[in-house]
Amino acid sequence: MDYMDSGLRYTPKSDKDWDTSVQFLPASDNKKLEKKKGPGKIGAVIGVVIFAAVVALMTGLLVWHFHFRKDVRVKKMYSGSMRITNQVFEDAYENTNSTEFKALAKQVTSQLKTIYSKSPQLSKYYVGSTVQAFSEGSVVAYYLSEFRVPAGQEAAVDKAMSSMEKLVDKEQRTLFRPGNSLVFEDVVSSALDARLISTSFRNFFNFAEHARSNEVGQIQSPGFPDRPYPSNTFIQWRLRADHNYVIKLDFDTMNLEEDCKNDFVKIYDSLVAIESLVMVEMCGYFSPSEPLTFLSSGNVMLVTMATNDKKNFPGFRARVSQVRRGSKGTSCGGQLTGERGSFTSPNFPNYYPPHILCQWSIQVSAGKAVKLTFKKFFLSEPGQENQKDCRKDYVEVNGKKLCGDQPEGTVTETSNSNKMEVRFFSDSSYVDQGFDAEFEAIDVKDPCPKQFQCKNKRCIKSALRCDGWNDCGDMSDELNCKCNSKDITCKNGLCKPMFWKCDGVDDCGDRTDEQNCGGCKSGQITCKNSKCVSEKTHCDGRDDCGDGSDELDCGRASDTRCTDLTYKCKNNKCISKVNPECDGTQDCEDGSDEENCDCGRSMFKTSSRIVGGQDAEEGEFPWQVSLHIKGYGHVCGASIISPHWLVTAAHCVQDDGRTRFSQPGTWEVYLGLHTQRKIGNAVVKKNLKQIISHPNYNSFTYDNDIALMELDSPVTYSDYIRPICLPAPQHDFATGNNVWITGWGATREGGFAATVLQKAKVRIINHSVCNDLMEGQITSRMLCAGVLSGGVDACQGDSGGPLSSPGGSRMFLAGVVSWGDGCARRNKPGIYTTVTKFRGWIKEKTGV
Template sequence: MKDFDSNLKYNNRPQNMNGFEEGVEFLPVMNTKKVEKRGPKRKFIFLGVVIGAVLLSLTIGLLVWHFKYRNASMQKIYTGQLRITNYPFLDAYENPSSPEYADLSAKVIEMLKNTYQGVPDLAPHFKQCNVTAFSEGSIIAYYWAEFAVPAYREAALEKAMSELKVKTVYLRHHSLLSVDSLVAFPVDIELARKFRDSGRTFFLHTKTGDVTKFSTSGFPNSPYPANTLCQWALRADPDHVIRLNFKTFKMEPCKTPYGDYVMVYDSLTAVEPRVLVRLCGSYPPSYNLTFLSSQNVMLVTLFTDDKGKHPGFMAEFTQVRKKKFCGENLRGASGVITSPYYPAHYPPDMECVWDIQVPENKHVKLRFNMFYLVGPGDPINSCPNDYVEINKQRYCGERASFVVSSNSSKTMVRFVSDKSYTDTGFTAEYLSYEPSNPCPGQYTCKSGSCISKMLQCDGWNDCRDFSDEDSCICTTEQFRCKKSQLCKPRHYVCDGVNDCGDHSDELECKCPEKSFKCGNGKCIPETQKCDRTDNCGDGSDESDCGKALITTCTDYIYKCKNNECITKNNPECDGEKDCSDGSDEVATMCNCGKRPYSRKTRIVGGVNADIGEWPWQVSLHIKNGLHTCGASLVSTTMLLSAAHCFQDEPAIRYSDPSVWTAYFGVHDQNKRTGNEIMQRKIKRIVAHTGFKDHTFDNDIAVLELDSPVTLTDFIQPICIPDSSHNFPVGKTLWVTGWGATTEGGSGSAILQKAEIRIINQTVCNDVLDNQLTPRMLCAGFLSGGIDACQGDSGGPLSSVEMSNGKVYLAGIVSWGDGCARRNKPGIYTRITKMRDWIKQHTGL
């Protein structure tokens, strides 16, 4: 509702008092009695005038409120659809310029007008209506209708529209329309008006075997125009559904509530209850942007504001035979079920039932390997929208791998999706098992999952329901958490990380009252914190003091180009000029660590990286064409890798630059060609002279390319951190590479990623028999299971900084005792300790 300005002001002109003054006679002051008899005193006259003026103003105000506010008209626009049952669908109805379209459209408009005129709460307020499209079934007409209603009648109008029903309507010339399924939804007035006044619609129809493409204007050579409103009405043949896939999607970053965005509807009219997805920002090419309709129509709408220049999108759609029945009767010892049309987003308005039966003497269980049934604002507890139902229990949301068991040889799986907002869906396998021994040679979780017996009572929730950690007796090498009662390894105590979740493993390490605990464990008086002096010895007492103040220089304090040192943790490239000379925000230094594609991956298993997700990852190949080591792009001509990759062997001189080729933008080692992939020869290799092959100390090397690479969305340099940059214990990092996925196994064709965390250096040194030097960084999990491996050497250990969104090179994959073993975390070259050496040999 708009705010109206009444433009009413109080009238300050003198009132006309002539009529009153004619009855007043001014007498000499001594004749007081006559004065009192001939008229009131002046103050009563004035009071009467004021009261009269107030009453007049109130009267005018009430009249204005009644006629201008209470009866002020509000514009209400509805859009919806209705089904016509007594006409067959003609191909001409797809063409808004055809006479058949115009004739039927006129009939629908007349029917809507007659219907509204018959409803008292609608008739006085109806303004106009129009038909926007037709589709099969028998005929579905899409329309909009406009009303102008006083504010106090708005609720009555909305109620009347929601209850509106029609069946058979007689029209002029003795024709009639049989109508059912009449629905209407209110729409945003501004958007509706803009589309009606300046929007463009493109009508596309695909056939079997056809791939129909469409894109934003100018794609990919020029950005889409600003202030654009357009839509694509997509159609398929009867008994088919539409499969829409966005091949490329690069638009303005998401804003709330507006900005540039795309809406996809399971309809030919834009209404919220039929939205399939709202898209904005950029998506990597491997992200699942495939959507299915429930019928043979779909609407794609584009809204752009007056800012931003981005390429836009390119999409294609095909038609797929509509499933007559969704689900199956499954008989056998094992099998696989998926959501309909997986791995595309499942369609809306679906119901599928799988009736599963395994051999009589076995029980059945389902293992869901991927599960994404998420809609905006879904309450996970009740699952009212999209869900899977098993044994009368509903499952929805985003879930890690989980198992559902049945206590019989039969089970029924029911999948339901509502009419809006679909998701990737699920894939599951059903298995049969012996009721007396569900996990032969393994531990059986309460959920029915099977895990190694070695994982029981190790302090980690391997079952995902904590059943492997229930009723455990802690050994002498373990520590019992207070709240969870979990048994954790004793060397987790006082490692600076809240492993228990309630800090009980760190409580014994607290400093005395009114003391500050340094990052290195030292305790200092609170008064020494933020006093511009490094009392801790690691700078941690001066790193979180709000404003950046000039302080004493140490190895742990950031030094500006003018040699001033400031009290701020990791100030470089955070968007604020903390140095007086601005040297912490130099553009050449800060043009790094950008990830055009950094959205969450939705790939089964969760270890495959997305295309373009780690654009500084480099694959180094020797002459035989095989991936040998990884590296990180740090400028258009320089790479950082591990020195141990370039140590000569009798069969080959790895120190010779001519034997190496660097590949950029690679995702799949089997596909090293394409527009996003580049390759360069190596011009120069500089391995650290202090590298020791028996200790792996100083494990770093610089590689110079024979020619610069061109930076793209798939090729970007990673940021090199300052020597004072703080990567705290417990911080999450990412290790990436094409190395072996199991110890002793073969390398992966697809780039892998793993999320690990920094481990306390003292604790790590204890479990690795004092093999660490200050130039090494320990990261992973002492429980094992996630680690770098053979073939990952030289690759990046990436740190995403929350303050500025940039990614920094925290380490280089160096060595480890096996892969992913317990108490054998991975060791990485610590970049902050090598900063001066890197600058010396790269100039960066």
Template sequence: MHSDRFLKCTMDEESIFWPSREEMARPDSFHPSTLQDVNGLEEGVEFLPTMNAKKVEKRGPKRWVVVTTALIVFLLLSLIVGLLVWHFKYRRAPVQKVYNGHLVVPNLDFIDAYENSSTPEFTMLSKKVKETIEEIYRSHSAIGPYHKETVITAFSEGSVIAYYWSVFIVPAYRAEALDNAMADKQSLIQTVTYKSRNPVLQVKSVVAFPADPSIIESSRDNSCSFALHAKEGEITSFTTPGFPNSPYPNNARCTWVLRADANSIISLTFKTFDVERCSEKSDFIKVYNSLSPVEPHSLVKLCGSYPPSYNLTFLSSQNVMLVMLITNAEGRNPGFKAEFFQLPKMKICGGTLKGESGVFTSPYYPAHYPPNMDCVWDIEVPSTKNVKVRFNVFYMLEPGIPVNSCTKDYVEIKNTKYCGEPPSFVVASNNNKIRVQFHSDQSYTDTGFSAEFLSYDSSDPCPGKFTCNTGRCIVKTMRCDGWVDCTDASDERSCNCTENQFRCNNGWCKPRFWLCDGVNDCGDNSDELQCKCPDKNFKCSNGKCILDTQKCDGTDDCGDGSDEGKCDRAQSVSCKDYTYKCRNGLCMSKTNPECDGKKDCTDNSDEENCDCGIRSYSKQSRIVGGLNSEVGEWPWQVSLHVKGQGHICGASLVSDKWLVSAAHCFQDTSQIRYSDATLWTAFLGLHDQSNRNSEKVQERSIKRIISNTLFNDYTYDYDIAVLELQSPVTFTTTVRPICLPDSTHDFPAGKDIWVTGWGATSEGGAGATILQKAEIRVINQTMCNTLMTGQITPRMMCVGVLTGGIDACQGDSGGPLVSVESNSRLFLAGVVSWGDGCAQRNKPGIYTRVSKLRDWIRQQTGV
């Protein structure tokens, strides 16, 4: 028999939500006493006496029979022992199960006293509810025998909703049955009136869910539990303990119970958010649309850090909300500052929209829409027109839900469900009416959507433009230009290729100069197949074909080093121009080994000086129109001002006192000596040119300017300069250095790359006030030289979008061109240098290639 010695669980009914591990009962291990019977069985086996040889020879079994019998007996005994051990030690071993839940008491009215767990009214009602829950458990054979303790934690309106947690100690083999019984809502729903109590207590809608293990394992500290009630017309603030002067506590579970008046909902916004960087066991914050921390009512799980402009506004569907912070033993982050206030509960969602055009959004946009919402818009335009709906912003993404299933939150139009975060799209109707349905379930919400409806002539839905099959309108010049502009690629189908294009095997037309550039532009790789080497051969960057066995063998078989400079494994090879050289003089075959988080050099020199290229904010906002950067998104970006002229050029911070910029920014003119360092001022951490006095901005004078002596002001070759600051800067969330690439660092053709700056947003236009960003693509050097009529030198790189429309421009000069490499670390690939106009078709931007001038930077700065 197993031991029945269970430790008594001591619970404080006023404690928050559930006990910690230290407060949970831990039953003794089972020690099967039946093993003595097993031994007895073994001793009872009878064998013939072997001292009587005659008897053994004539009447006894042969020796193999005896051995076989003994072996079978031994195996049977082992099996029996094993089964007994498994049964008592594992199958019947007790496990602890904790559930969080809530139930509704429909025949009681909520009173203010139920908000405070120290009032007599709270104590009296919690006692009655607890007795009721225990009675419900006892009525279920799969639940009652294993129940140990239940604690009522809170009440809210509706008429009265009681929140609780329950602890069970159950044999392992019964755990699944317990889970199934607790999950069966119908079996738990009780409409019975418990007449033994006065007043009569009715209970219905009993719901329970397994507790989140990561929350159970955290320790409980009542000093880190808070209860707040919104006030009419006021905003209430709260923070993590110690914010912002000291970090939040380690090994803690902090809770904030937020309440609003009846028939209101809560709007919660995190104004500042900085906790431990996300990992499997990192600190995190969860927000619940409930006062019980159950996963089905979780609105969001947050970790890491967010820029101030990130959308961190969440709405409840009722007048309560729970915020919970769970911390581990590590991390020293400041935490968060949050605000909340109450809003009237939306009585009508959706409606009828009429007219030529109009706009509509998901509920409470741009805040996260509330859970448990269903809205229907019936849209009608004049009877002579057709109607289409264009979603300009669409974010309905839920963790773990495939975007092709849309089983949780979605928008439904014409029997098709949309979810995820697709780019802007259009849904058209073949008449003047259309219905848009919006649905959110009880968990995990998102930003939602912003949409407009438009009326159009069915014979010409996009006047003067090309109509995509989706209904989207695009400029006619985008038709058959080699780039997919319609989300369904209908702009690139059924095209007649021009003399400057070639036809892919899939029928698409692509610019002829994209052939053999090492990038799969066709989508089926047919633009590269004709340049492909034979099987078991490697194609060098110079077009030469070598055997696969010659790749990464330590010998430059290509002649340009491309077979040895693009190896994934790190091994010592003879030093060449294309191999990474460690401080100890050994060279590595691996491509771009520096600061990738792996020790490739035996002296670890490839992982030194790597405090760079990491953004303090681990999350970046989704782009909602325009290309404005986020605060702190590019913390190495510098704005260089000249006295009396304002912003002139950009630069990149590479250490606490050195900047990299373009030499042409400091060329003297007949009026101004731009080479005079005293004329210049550097603004670091700047985001908005109209707000240079922000506390996040650091202002520094320039001590000296060193331009490359080989700079050619006619060809713009060697267009690079370094600037020393008068005093070092302090690294913060908005001021950090960018990593400098090694001279062997490879930025291959086709790689996506970012350029930033406050330059003109159009050729000849005014400069931007907010820091701009653009994602562009590295262009094959040979093809670029063809496009730019032989003006490209090895110190230059071509980056852009050949269809035009995206480029650096005046005022961006000297600014950074950055590439995201291993471990999300960013490297300074280039410096904005020159171009033939701005954003013109087939005219890419030209940038100084930093890797080719890395040694010069080191000589001048020591960085």
């Protein structure tokens, strides 16, 4: 049958819809409206000719409409599954070539055709169905159905398919059904992801794997690990486990193109790609330390992979095994007693399975209450991040539903008695890492001894009240406050740290902290030198500011006058674009702004969930270096800028009475290190060839606090060892921008050090405000940064370590940790050496 000849025919519009409010006015001269005598013979002939022409025209239009007009149709594919309750699963159903499979599949497709015939909207466009697979329970059939839908009717067909369960019920209530008809339940149907049926695919691969007890299988993308995966390819792996087992899929490598619109892997809790049963979609490069283990709800799982024609990567490898249903990781809930304890979502910190319901009953001593605190809480789904009603996955405590991503320790619930019920629910689509919770018995009358109790029942130190930081998570510790003289008193009653003043960010919420900043009037722009000029002078070709800042970002390529603020290309021509280097766009005629750009990027896809004072992911900051004194251990940090050279702080390499820190032989350099004293395969140990401290370093003021270290041999880059981008001298690190500080927390005097590399997000502080805070000690070669989020007291950045500033998809070395509290503890900004001021010196000494 020609699909293009089927479908809806043209139906002319009805003329019955007159506007009944229209009335015909009476004629003023009735004689003018009287009928005239009929036309003569000539008029009759003309009339007949005209009538014949009209008929011919209409006939031609109808012929064109029905036979020659292009009938535009859209291919629509729907996937689904149905449980056949009056059949028993046979092993032969696993083999699509078996006689048993073909017989049952034929029966399923026949009934699908009957089902679709019950819907006028579907029967007209239905092409056919194919059964993709069967699984146990009694027998579950997985199918694809194809429709050819006239353009513009897609939404109507989607709506009709959404009521597939009702259509099945309608078909099964039909009188005179054959006695051997299949009985369907648990009907699931959804439109197939359009990317899975791309017309650009040239290669198709299908694999099947049946897991066995005490065996671990393996699946991987074609070519892995010897060559990149193929272009324009669709691949699927159908995974099965034995009855009463579930599939465990554990990725040890995931390295795809960053954009999921191009290359991606999708995992389904099914044997066909049903979008309502998708568990996760992945792309990019994940660190091996990132937990990527998934469990199915039943004994089947589908892994799909689609690639386009560009930028192929190594791909993935995963282990496949089966886990008995009810074993650790697959089960949850139960009775919890005692004065304190903990519990997690199933499979934590890996991904919990879909379609699960857990219930915990907690009981503590009589007369006490139960306090529940979530240390980790990750329950979010695409498109549901900001939902308040928790319609998807959630935890329910005391009848209150909780979902989304929540900061560590901020979700707390307290019972009114010595008992508490906790329920965890996950629906059939998209899974997450879940939660880690702990409970304790508390005194109802004094739930926070010697502490402040937040409105959300969380307990915090009394000293954290009214300090400008949202320690409670619900702002209750910052309400009804009386600010001290060192804080900003917001008009709305909040108190904020003084170093947030005039940074271009409305921290108060009512702009109190951004008032009286010497800003310019409306209709004016503020020059870099703080002069005010009319916004009409921006990009007018004249230097109205006096420093050329009104002529920046003007879109001109190479006719810009060179100033201290303009970017100079290798051919000595200047461009007005701010921060053009390594942004992926060639702005210089000679392309020099995009040279030497293999820098500033973590190879791994890192989580954006954790902010402030937390463990960094392995490989997240691959330019971070740990400097050890031989026989002693870690004392300073540094940054990789090339295979031969590191940047650190000059104060790290100054001799004292006991140790000659200025001598290369004193040091051992560890690159690719994540955890101190854990020297894995990714770590490279190097010695130094020379140390160059800045000649103008002042040990009293810490001015010019920068030094260079040359390795005794070049380091080979890897996923864990890469350079950070050096900024051009004109690079603008604007006040208020977020930057990252990292380190292990050691001081040169040998203070306490963190074992795992720490990271915290900080914010660049207004230079003049910082100078006032630090009583005039800030020079033009220093940069200040403070913590954006509270609660990072444990993170003390290393001296000499990097202040990493995001610029597009790369990180630039904005500063070197110099003095103050390196990780910018609360109300105490950290002071960093401004790298742009030393760009020429670095180039002179290293050639970088």
